[in-house]
Amino acid sequence: MKQHLLTLGLATILFSQPIFGQQKATPSRNTPAKTVNTGNLIPLDPSVKIGKLPNGLVYYIKKNIEPKNRAELYLATRVGSLMEDEAQQGLAHFTEHMAFNGTKDFPKNEIVNYLQKAGVRFGADLNAYTGFNQTVFQLPIPTDSAAVFKTGFKILANWAGKISMNAADIDAERGIIVEEDRQRGKNAQQRMSNQLLPLLLANSRYAERIPIGKVEILNSFTHDKIRSFYTDWYRPNLQAIIAVGDFEVAEVEKLIIENFSGLTNPKSPKPRVYYTMPDNAQPMVKIVTDAEQPYNVAQVIYRQKSTPVKTTADFRRSLINNMINSMFAARIQELTQKADAPFLFAQGTYGPYQNGLVWGYDAFTIAAVSKDGTGLKKAITAAVAEAERMNKYGFVASELEAAKKNVTAGNEKRFKEKDKTSSASFVQRYLNNFLEGTSMPSIEYSYELTKRDLANISLAEVNAVAKTYITKNNQVVVVQAPEKEKANLPTTNELLNAIQNAGRDVVAYVDNSVNKPLVATVPTAGKIVGEVKNDKIGITTLSLSNGVKVVLKPTDFKNDQIIFTSFAKGGSSLAGNDDFLSADNASLIAQSGVGDFNPTQLNKYLAGNTASAGSYISNDYQGFSGSTAPKDLETAFQLIYAYATNPRKDAEIFNKTITDMRAMLANKDANPSSVYSDTVQAVLSNYHKRAMPTTLSDLDKINLDKAFAFYKDRFADASGQTFVFVGNFDIEKIKPFVTTYLASLPSLNRNENFVDNGVYPPKGKVSKTVYKGIEDKATVQLFFHGDFTYNAENNIQLDALKSALEIKILERLREKESGVYSPGVGLSVQKYPVGHYYFTISFNCAKANVDKLINAALDEVNSFKLNGATAEDIAKFKSEEQRQEELSLRNNSFWLSYLSTRLKYDDDINMILSKKDRLNNVTVASSKKAAQQYLNGENYIRLVLVPEK
Structure with a gap:
């Protein structure tokens, strides 16, 4: 994106x-x-x-x-x-x-x-x-x-x-x-x-x-x-x-x-x-x-x-x-x-x-x-x-x-x-x-x-x-x-x-406060047409008359917290190349307030109210997110309804934002880290025009009318929306809000999907060095990436490989070489639009040590391919995973993320219950196999920032 x-x-x-x-x-x-x-x-x-x-x-x-x-x-x-x-x-x-x-x-x-x-x-x-x-x-x-x-x-x-x-x-x-x-x-x-x-x-x-x-x-x-x-x-x-x-x-x-x-x-x-x-x-x-x-x-x-x-x-x-x-x-x-x-x-x-x-x-x-x-x-x-x-x-x-x-x-x-x-x-x-x-x-x-x-x-x-x-x-x-x-x-x-x-x-x-209701007329309520309970993980799924699905997980982890999110396929991926910049910035509409309220007036209206909510449009999805205390739950639903049906078109705020960003972009390239970040973004997207860093000329192509029209279109059809609510609420008491404010959202039954616009990283081996800056400071990122079959079994093997590699990279580059302070190993996996994984090894160091430390890092990678992770490091990974899961299972934010991700990816919603079995399948041998498959170096990107020559 x-x-x-x-x-x-x-x-x-x-x-x-x-x-x-x-x-x-x-x-x-x-x-x-x-x-x-x-x-x-x-x-x-x-x-x-x-x-x-x-x-x-x-x-x-x-x-x-x-x-x-x-x-x-x-x-x-x-x-x-x-x-x-x-x-x-x-x-x-x-x-x-x-x-x-x-x-x-x-x-x-x-x-x-x-x-x-x-x-x-x-x-x-x-x-x-x-x-x-x-x-x-x-x-x-x-x-x-x-x-x-x-x-x-x-x-x-x-x-x-x-x-x-x-x-x-x-x-x-x-x-x-x-x-x-x-x-x-x-x-x-x-x-x-x-x-x-x-x-x-x-x-x-x-x-x-x-x-x-x-x-x-x-x-x-x-x-x-x-x-x-x-x-x-x-x-x-x-x-x-x-x-x-x-x-x-x-x-x-x-x-x-x-x-x-x-x-x-x-x-x-x-x-x-x-x-x-x-x-x-x-x-x-x-x-x-x-x-x-x-x-x-x-x-x-x-x-x-x-x-x-x-x-x-x-x-x-x-x-x-x-x-x-x-x-x-x-x-x-x-x-x-x-x-x-x-x-x-x-x-x-x-x-x-x-x-x-x-x-x-x-x-x-x-x-x-x-x-x-x-x-x-x-x-x-x-x-x-x-x-x-x-x-x-x-x-x-x-x-x-x-x-x-x-x-x-x-x-x-x-x-x-x-x-x-x-x-x-x-x-x-x-x-x-x-x-x-x-x-x-x-x-x-x-x-x-x-x-x-x-x-x-x-x-x-x-x-x-x-x-x-x-x-x-x-x-x-x-x-x-x-x-x-x-x-x-x-x-x-x-x-x-x-x-x-x-x-x-x-x-x-x-x-200049506005003395008006957030929702002028209470909408005509829709209906709940289906209800399915899953007692294994404590969720109830409601199917609404307009095609919206609502997943509810009541918890007692917090006394005064309810958090929620939603998603529907589409996002800015549906915009044509000519209108993409306006569509990709359509989220700015939500930053202008809602209905008759600009952001300042909305904050004043909500004074003392714990409810907050907003809309978003990403590359592949659009939806809503927010939080509230139980006492203000209806206000949260009203905010969702207002952002969906009554967006605010404020030319002054929109144009001021564009003008401000023009000023920020004018000086952005003075910062070496900014130049390097732009290069990373461009290389990882293989210079695809829909994924390049924003330029001054791009700002000229962002049109308020087009952005507003795209925003309205994205929320004109709620039939694909799936909402997830987690927190301290009673299912029967939340249902009237669901039917009034969610089941009443407009529905066109377009059955949309996102579009794969072909934004992929480059295949093969790529090396690029950015020369920018006056201090003796280098930044290194090494990417191993490739196509990937996204499932729970493969994911946990990658997680284990990442954890063990992180330990060894820290021991080698920091403790043995004394060449870095805090190296990192990152892992990113995606299922849509195509399954793909990214391993990233990153660190800062002196310019003179770049090649030596890269070679040391690659030496550790090769060791994993030859031997796999050590039994001790796998034991550490399992212990950390088990300890973190103990905390996560009592955390509302974890459940919101878990449920929404499983639903987005059409995964088994109960997979959390079998995680222990998957952990048991992580072994020295499996880590070696994973390293050989995912760290093979066939698709390897080396990106380095060093001071100017």
């Missing part, structure tokens, strides 16, 4: 902010340092067992049965890169890596090996991250095996104080971390960040201790430097164990005492210093350009000190901040849809500074993207002017009412799901409490406090808080733009003057 940037939306633009490696969700810290009303201290969740060992280690334990037979174990350490001395830069992060390279009780990579055998996936489940102030290890683990569960705590204790720091392992890891820096950086974003960080971090300690460190130090530090860092800082009085899951609290407490009491602190511990940033009275401005930067971006940041949410006053302020963010976002969205909008994209949010990486600070950040350098001043001025409108006039009552409704809906949903809340979400609260002191109230307490605050938060109070966002001091202005726009960018003085004068002539906001 042709991949269009148009379908991505402007909100996907990534601002070039500093990247410091993996980062978890940040704690709520939306409270200014100075608060007039301090409120009462928020009580800790009484269901959590909190204790402290004599050595100072803190632990949090909570019994939670979602998911069943699972636990989330975390080791948190209040230690990050800020603790490094000059010669240790990067070693906090390096230490995190070494935890997986051998400990006292688990030599070499035995931790990863042991956990994989237990069904724990490295990377996806088992992981860690390092920031300025903290290092956190995560270990999801099964609890139905007493031995594995107990070993989990032993692993945490080894990370906490028993990492081996073997000299050979340290040296072998150097290259991997250098490659991590290459994979995450070596691009325009990193180069501009390097220039911006001293400004954004105010030349503080933060600016001097970026977690990835310095490559020259990583390559040359002596072993004693990292060993002393570990000895000095990995100590129990800076650590916490968090355990949440399906277990007995008393048993876990015993395991913690048993495993962690023996850890000791240094006799003369180094003081743990908490660093701040200096204030700036005058605005600081930095304009940076780069030849590979595709967008013109300006940001105005108003930084202020903050404290964690600890009291009821803090909580109330955080609630108000969240509502202000949502109301301001709605205003920006409304502006963005206008034909004369001065920016391609804009936003304004109040929250933790630098995404929470810098403790103790919040910021109100306004950003705008313009189509060129000439328009950047106007774009950021308009965005700041909207903030000034908020500052001068505040919000109106209807906006606050909508915001309160949305908060109420979320609050009710959390409360209804309190006994179905995942263990992982609890962990984050306790982690934030340990690291920064953020409150961790019970769900019940938060629910009642939110209800109470919403009832008496006034518009005047909200508007008073909004006035505090724009501050006189601690202002930072940054511009990031393409090098070719350098001469067109505003100067520092022009930027400051524009920002200072923005909003002088603004008037009060006028709400």
Whole structure:
């Protein structure tokens, strides 16, 4: 299918902010340092067992049965890169890596090996991250095996104080971390960040201790430097164990005492210093350009000190901040849809500074993207002017009412799901409490406090808080733009003057809500003409009078969730070549709203309503998808009916989208990754005109009338639609909605199918190298592909081959060659329009290592063809599959995907019940046969991106 940037939306633009490696969700810290009303201290969740060992280690334990037979174990350490001395830069992060390279009780990579055998996936489940102030290890683990569960705590204790720091392992890891820096950086974003960080971090300690460190130090530090860092800082009085899951609290407490009491602190511990940033009275401005930067971006940041949410006053302020963010976002969205909008994209949010990486600070950040350098001043001025409108006039009552409704809906949903809340979400609260002191109230307490605050938060109070966002001091202005726009960018003085004068002539906001029903006239209901039950997998299939089929699977996995999707054959494959571009972008019609409601008005109409739904048109199918809570189920059905029968034709929104995409495409080829991605897309489709990347000339061929007509035609005949609903509903109670809103959809009984337009990958061996970029960074993708008989038996053999190959590629390219950070092995299979499979081996590396690493990867492939996978790796695959299935069978999203895929492909709907038998058929011999058949290299595509010669 042709991949269009148009379908991505402007909100996907990534601002070039500093990247410091993996980062978890940040704690709520939306409270200014100075608060007039301090409120009462928020009580800790009484269901959590909190204790402290004599050595100072803190632990949090909570019994939670979602998911069943699972636990989330975390080791948190209040230690990050800020603790490094000059010669240790990067070693906090390096230490995190070494935890997986051998400990006292688990030599070499035995931790990863042991956990994989237990069904724990490295990377996806088992992981860690390092920031300025903290290092956190995560270990999801099964609890139905007493031995594995107990070993989990032993692993945490080894990370906490028993990492081996073997000299050979340290040296072998150097290259991997250098490659991590290459994979995450070596691009325009990193180069501009390097220039911006001293400004954004105010030349503080933060600016001097970026977690990835310095490559020259990583390559040359002596072993004693990292060993002393570990000895000095990995100590129990800076650590916490968090355990949440399906277990007995008393048993876990015993395991913690048993495993962690023996850890000791240094006799003369180094003081743990908490660093701040200096204030700036005058605005600081930095304009940076780069030849590979595709967008013109300006940001105005108003930084202020903050404290964690600890009291009821803090909580109330955080609630108000969240509502202000949502109301301001709605205003920006409304502006963005206008034909004369001065920016391609804009936003304004109040929250933790630098995404929470810098403790103790919040910021109100306004950003705008313009189509060129000439328009950047106007774009950021308009965005700041909207903030000034908020500052001068505040919000109106209807906006606050909508915001309160949305908060109420979320609050009710959390409360209804309190006994179905995942263990992982609890962990984050306790982690934030340990690291920064953020409150961790019970769900019940938060629910009642939110209800109470919403009832008496006034518009005047909200508007008073909004006035505090724009501050006189601690202002930072940054511009990031393409090098070719350098001469067109505003100067520092022009930027400051524009920002200072923005909003002088603004008037009060006028709400343009639409006061009409979503569906003006309730349609005449159709009938259910057939009903078939399948008790084996718990589904009921309804046949409707208009030819629609509805598959219903009631579940108790979530208390307040219903999700759904539908499909019918056809899609844009039915469009002729001359009209294909308009047809392929017909989904833009749905992005214009529905009926009398544009997107902003629809959001306001749905305020407080959990229902969401939309339509889609892909290459082969068209249909609907969405979700809702049971209380709003009828609204979800109304949305389906409205999108099918009353689409909105909005020339202003449609043309604005095309204009915006024209501006984005104009600079797209500056980015090496974009050029490479386009090449991959073109080669894999064998340069078929229906699958080529979108060009500027393509945009000229997209016609609103044709797109709208195609959209209407795709949904004029519902007789081929199959709907799947999964979640907490009663079949008899959902039937009236089915007959009213689905059985009444128009039906022409066209009995359509999609068209095979001949978009296939090239046969034989293909090699193409793209020369683009200025950094020493190469990207490699190796494709093995071919025709394929799609069935459950073949699929699981491919899955096993992919899993085992992924293990060996990681071991060879990362661990043995030290040449990559995170290589990947991908697998994609399709049944229609023709059966085909794709294996992909991908990685980033230094240009000089491309051929060596490709040869190493192919060597592993050849080994599979000669010997098959190892028995140990097949055992790991089976264990992971079984463990994932245990989770999947209690997951609504899994069932929605499973049922819709089986129905699309006319598969046996009960095949999930025989998966264990198919797993038993995976052997060393079968993996060898699969490798010989599917990795034979007859159809092999080698695509490489290297810097320009």
